[in-house]
Amino acid sequence: MTWKRHYQKDKRRTRSIDRLHILTVAFFLFVVAITYRLFDLQVLRHGFYEALASSQHDINSLLTPERGEIFVRDRSAQGQLYPVGANKGLSIIYAIPKQVKDAPATAEKLASALDIDQAEIQPRLEKSEDSYEPIKRQVDDETLDKIKKLDLPGIEYSKESVRYYPEGRYFSQLLGFVGYQGDVRAGQYGLEGYFDKELAGQPGYFKAQTDASGRWITVGDTKLEEAVNGSDLVLTIDRTVQYTVCTKVANAVKKHGADAGSAIVMDPKTGAIIAMCGYPDFDPNKYNEVESPSVYFNRSVYQQYEPGSVFKPITMAAALNEGAVGPDTTFVDTGSLQVGKYTIRNADNKTYGEQNMTQVLENSINTGAIFAEQKTGNEKFSQYVEQFGFGRTTGITLSSESGGDISSLEKNKDIYSFTGSFGQGITVTPLQLVTAYAAIANGGKLMKPYVVDEIIKDNGYEEKTEPTVVRQVISPKTAATLGAMLVRVVENGHGKQAGVSGYYIAGKTGTAQIPYTDRPGYDPNRTIGTFAGFGPVEDPAFVMVVKLDVPRDVIWAESSAAPLFGDIAKFLLNYYEVPPTRTDQK
């Protein structure tokens, strides 16, 4: 019986061992499964779940930099800066259509508060699968408060920084505006376009962890890269002069029924631009409400045109500096000159007889200019034109500057050089003209024009622009002699209306014909009137070029551009408190 007991005992032990083993194996398999699942979640798919959790407890923000502002000064308030390009905090109202409960009612309330047509809003609110629909941008605080009070579900707002121009159209072509290139805000035209990168600054980055309330945890994993705000610009422009000049240009354009007008005022000693205006202009706060995008272009730097007789002093400067002629050098004018198959005549087909060089400028004699150019020589004349800065850009920090075209002079042929001597057959910009006249006013020294006086970086560092001498184009003696001759133009010639009582003002008119666009030749009914000059001639406080395109009531610049010049010159001399220098006129 003992063996049987042992056998039964062994058998029971075996059964219990089997169940234990099975249990152990099952438990082991369970543990393996759990372990594998953990490994899969925490190691193999770590990246996925980390990203998923990150959206719940992480903040990742791009820090938008503040755009740099643009300032000008005013002589009446020394040391004070006036913003002409600033940033304004406004709001965007947007809808989350998924959360909008009653689209028609919401649209009706929004339409009333935002002054938009309900039919424009309602379709956006009815896009039930959409999670973002902008309703209106650039909403001011007053309107935002009204929207907040309505407490409409699904209607939210966010802040945006918008460019604002307090002086409106008076600085429009100089500043340009901030628009959009695709989805990106970008400065366009003028200073906003040229300095877009400096003004925009650099975005920053902020990453932190948040608690359950959404507040970021200081002791968590935080990464911060501060945004670098854009640099501020301080211009050389005088606010009062800019306003006055722009107003007078606009009034002159309207008075004469002209297509357009422009004016530049510069400090001849430094090259600093004091005022730069063009009309028609636009309101940069509403830059999209224009009839034609041509108003965006700064006429003073962009428009190149045949200057006409206002170029004659340049020809005379070359001849005087070479010693080829003097103020009293005479020639006999027969009214016309034959050059090959071409006949060049004086304006209005006049004949003057024996004239000296001063009278050539006073009476604006084309053949006299040709005489001076012939004495200089075609090649030398071409060199002087280049030395005065024509045919290339000045390098001023404004978008869309044109370089003009003097390539015809390089051909070294009489017909091109002769017509070039009185400003036809070549093209220049008003900026190039005023810079060249500034050289005459500045003892023959050509200065580089500039409009940005200081760039102030976000860290406070100031970059000041120093006046730059480009070259000595003519000798001081030549400059003084030419200045005196140009005073005679204003005293005795076609520039009488440009004069200011009590002062010696130097200048020259130019009535240039405009070439046909569809055939050779010039349109006799369309002219561009220019007056370029400076004063007082003993110690010039300003140099200026004014231009009126296609005045309808008068032909000659002495009746359109010259009076405008005189009006602005009078204001400038009073503004700068320059006492009269003439004893014969008070």
Add this chain to the structure above:
Amino acid sequence: MTKFFRFCQVNNQKHTTPKQAGWLRRLLSRRPLVNVLLFGLILVLGICYLWQINVTATSGFAVKDLNAQLSEMQESQQKLQLQIADLQSLQRIQLATERLKLNTPTRLQYINNAAGAVALEK
């Protein structure tokens, strides 16, 4: 082993003074006390660490609130500066001069004070 060798061994055992144990050794030998001290130290340091983290976190919330206040004030300042710019704009001043019926001076007289002092004529 000789009797002599055995005698030396016993004698040595009688006359050798046991080395005095060091203070650390004595301390560590008192095992329950050391354990309690170490545990207490860890507890205190842990509490200090938690307290410091808490202070830093709450300070962070305070800093964030202050930053939010600073942003609000900067926004207000910007709005005020823009208001000033608007009020100082030349177009506004021009309209004001028309409203106030101010005239542009047409005749200016420059006084030459090269002679020296000047006085108002009676």
